[in-house]
Amino acid sequence: xxxxxxxxxxxxxxxxxxxxxxxxxxxxxxxxxxxxxxxxxxxxxxxxxxxxxxxxxxxxxxxxxxxxx
Numbered sequence: 001x002x003x004x005x006x007x008x009x010x011x012x013x014x015x016x017x018x019x020x021x022x023x024x025x026x027x028x029x030x031x032x033x034x035x036x037x038x039x040x041x042x043x044x045x046x047x048x049x050x051x052x053x054x055x056x057x058x059x060x061x062x063x064x065x066x067x068x069x
Contacts, residue, residue, distance in 0.1 A: 019029050
């Protein structure tokens, strides 16, 4: 027996069609869904630090008209 993992996130109809073909070929199909997206922990920590800094007023506000000066 061989195990194949397919990661696919397009539309549900395409996934169902693929699974149907696999089952007709005699494959044992097991579907698992990731409950939570996989984010880089370093990026998550940076975002959280930025949110905390914003809550404490540790930020710089720039007017929209001054963005490209």
